[in-house]
Amino acid sequence: MIIPSFLERLQIETGGSFHCHAITADLQALVERSDVGQGLLVAVGQHTTTALVLNENEELLLRDIEAFFLGLAPPERSWLHNDLHLRQGIPPDEPRNAHAHLIAMMLGNQLSLPVVDGRLGIGRWQSVLLVELDGPRQREVLLQLIDTGGPSPPTGSDSSRRS
Template sequence: MTSSTQSFSTRTFELTTGHHEAAVDLTSRCETFLAEVAPGRDGLLNVFVPHATAGIAVIETGAGSDSDLLAQLRELLPADDRWRHRHGSPGHGRDHVLPGLVAPHATLPVIGGRMALGTWQSVVLVDTNVDNPVRTVRLSFLGG
């Protein structure tokens, strides 16, 4: 039996999503992080957004799926006055429900220093909150 030493690396960065709903592809930022902290190593990458009104999804991008996701979220969570949470823009309460549907984190396998994503999968920040245009994302790698 061999033993390996586990290590943990973490980093945050900010990005601006603007004052409109957004699905922002984070895949290249994740890849750059792993190239720096985990070259050739196996482990887990956790992507976390420490906000009560945003989430992380693993979806296809560039073929309309990201726009479809935002459109479906608008149907499921309309920006109207039905929400009890009422500060901010009209309908802002829906933004606080979003993380119940799109979790604020994703944990992905890392093999040989690269995310083991499917062919069409990307890591995406989902943000429906038009009141908070700046988001923080935390990337953490745990591996051997």
């Protein structure tokens, strides 16, 4: 039995050294283009200084999140990873970004999201956010959509809650 799946690479130009980018619409667009009714969408960030999270995309909350994590791992702290003279084989433009790696480890870098009736199975206030921790940069998220079977809803149907 062959299980249909779809692979896509989402390219994102990030802004700021710590910034949350809403990518929910990009993920939902993949589901719609693929005509998957029931399935699973796996998203994996391709960088060690980004994270993928599911949370509310509200500006003041995002500022609180930034303050919280930068308080846990302050960029100005003396991190061993930032002592470039101690490391070997690094490029001349190597950033001092230990804090970004540490925050990424706390947040995580992949999400598995159900697809239900042709829609991402997320709550009303939930958004998929790519968290840039060492930008601005060009970033990539690998998306794998697996069709687990079941019909897609009719075009124009509103059988599930929209995010």
